[in-house]
Amino acid sequence: MNSAVPPPQLSPELDMDPLWMPFTHNRLFKKNPRIVVQGEGMHYITQDGRKILDGLSGLWCCNAGHRHPRIVEAVQNQLGSLDYAPPFQTMHDRAFELAAKLAAVSPAGMDRVFFTNSGSEAVDTALKIALAYHRAKGDASRFRLIGRARGYHGVGFGGISVGGMVANRKAFAPAMVPGVDHLPHTHDLSQMAFSRGMPTWGAHLADELERMVQLHDASTIAAVIVEPMQGSAGVIVPPQGYLQKLREICTRHGILLIFDEVITGFGRMGHYFASERFGVTPDIITFAKGVNSGMIPLGGAIVRNDIYETFMTGPEHLVEFFHGYTYSGHPLACAAGVAALEVYEEENLMARARQLEPVLEELIHSLRDEPNVVDVRNLGLAAAVELAPRAGEPSKRAMEVFHHCFDHGALVRYTSEIIALGPAPIASTSQLEEIIDLIRQGIRSVA
Numbered sequence: 001m002n003s004a005v006p007p008p009q010l011s012p013e014l015d016m017d018p019l020w021m022p023f024t025h026n027r028l029f030k031k032n033p034r035i036v037v038q039g040e041g042m043h044y045i046t047q048d049g050r051k052i053l054d055g056l057s058g059l060w061c062c063n064a065g066h067r068h069p070r071i072v073e074a075v076q077n078q079l080g081s082l083d084y085a086p087p088f089q090t091m092h093d094r095a096f097e098l099a100a101k102l103a104a105v106s107p108a109g110m111d112r113v114f115f116t117n118s119g120s121e122a123v124d125t126a127l128k129i130a131l132a133y134h135r136a137k138g139d140a141s142r143f144r145l146i147g148r149a150r151g152y153h154g155v156g157f158g159g160i161s162v163g164g165m166v167a168n169r170k171a172f173a174p175a176m177v178p179g180v181d182h183l184p185h186t187h188d189l190s191q192m193a194f195s196r197g198m199p200t201w202g203a204h205l206a207d208e209l210e211r212m213v214q215l216h217d218a219s220t221i222a223a224v225i226v227e228p229m230q231g232s233a234g235v236i237v238p239p240q241g242y243l244q245k246l247r248e249i250c251t252r253h254g255i256l257l258i259f260d261e262v263i264t265g266f267g268r269m270g271h272y273f274a275s276e277r278f279g280v281t282p283d284i285i286t287f288a289k290g291v292n293s294g295m296i297p298l299g300g301a302i303v304r305n306d307i308y309e310t311f312m313t314g315p316e317h318l319v320e321f322f323h324g325y326t327y328s329g330h331p332l333a334c335a336a337g338v339a340a341l342e343v344y345e346e347e348n349l350m351a352r353a354r355q356l357e358p359v360l361e362e363l364i365h366s367l368r369d370e371p372n373v374v375d376v377r378n379l380g381l382a383a384a385v386e387l388a389p390r391a392g393e394p395s396k397r398a399m400e401v402f403h404h405c406f407d408h409g410a411l412v413r414y415t416s417e418i419i420a421l422g423p424a425p426i427a428s429t430s431q432l433e434e435i436i437d438l439i440r441q442g443i444r445s446v447a
């Protein structure tokens with residue numbers, strides 16, 4: 001830490017009761033809280049002054065590290081000139097500047113950007129664009145949306161409807177978007193355990209889309225949405241050839257393909273977008289998180305130019321798309337985004353991510369023979385270790401490994417039985433070694 005500002009101290013009277021924490025076991029957490037008060041580079045500092053190595057880029061988002069000085073300065077400068085401007089019928093220069101920068105790094109022919117504040121809003125925006133696009137073309141019968149089992153597309157009603165995580169869906173079943181269907185997930189340990197990079201088995205699972213077309217008829221299907229690499233479900237890497245097949249079937253039947261790149265964008269796969277890595281171009285990309293290195297909430301959808309043009313018909317004085325947020329393209333978030341994209345370029349972070357990938361691969365696969373490990377997998381700067389569930393205590397073993405790591409100095413993620421890693425491309429080899437050693441100790445220390 002080279003910050004001039006000492007870490008703030010927590011008041012001993014801190015009242016934790018009023019805060020309802022998201023996706024957290026609130027009661028257990030408040031008995032043994034993990035509270036961070038400062039971040040810099042690859043580290044957090046806890047309220048008791050301990051240094052925590054961040055193995056997850058915050059939550060898959062701080063890809064330039066914490067409080068990168070260039071991005072901090074850009075936000076401070078922005079505050080000095082403009083705090084907020086309404087994005088409906090007025091706009092500010094930073095939003096145009098960032099949209100142009102995003103168009104420059106997105107796949108060819110995808111140059112139109114709609115801003116949101118989060119990944120969830122980005123997904124709902126993309127789904128609405130897909131439905132409205134078909135309608136604008138006179139194809140309003142295309143109302144079905146196809147997601148995938150174990151998919152995570154945020155927590156909006158659109159996102160949980162196309163999402164495939166039971167816990168995120170079951171309490172809200174009556175409110176699901178109608179007409180949604182799901183492709184099978186591609187995770188089968190009997191076929192792909194301990195794969196390095198993309199598994200060779202599983203491309204045929206994309207053919208399920210063809211079966212759905214036979215069942216529902218293509219004329220009723222608006223879009224398919226998938227994460228190119230499923231992050232939240234615990235790093236489920238796409239089988240070789242799978243995404244190409246999805247693309248081919250969608251194109252053949254006039255179905256839009258949406259890649260939800262909220263996690264995979266901005267370096268996680270060694271490129272600005274995973275579509276570049278996989279050589280598959282979708283029709284819409286959703287993004288958030290890494291777009292401004294997690295500094296200020298920001299997300300969005302990038303669409304093919306001709307999709308945008310389809311909306312740009314009719315009288316010019318009429319609004320073309322009835323959708324948007326008060327904070328769509330907030331000046332501070334966009335200023336952070338412009339600076340983050342400059343940092344990614346100047347510090348060569350896409351290339352650094354690609355150089356670090358084999359290092360992370362070797363390290364994570366060194367956990368293969370540890371107790372209760374049933375799988376190890378990786379792609380780009382995402383990696384996971386899957387543990388056998390403890391009888392009668394689902395996900396507790398992974399939770400205990402997570403606690404061990406945090407208590408001994410590293411932040412990782414756990415979800416069901418899986419420990420996941422998503423370090424920033426600025427990580428050093430020795431920092432990755434440190435994190436893997438802590439996971440190893442953790443796995444050994446929990447029965």
Ligand SMILES: Cc1ncc(COP(=O)(O)O)c(C=O)c1O
Binds near residue numbers: 119121152153260
């Ligand atoms: C693929 C994907 N889509 C959407 C989201 C939701 O993003 P947010 O939490 O910013 O709403 C996430 C969050 O992890 C995600 O991984």
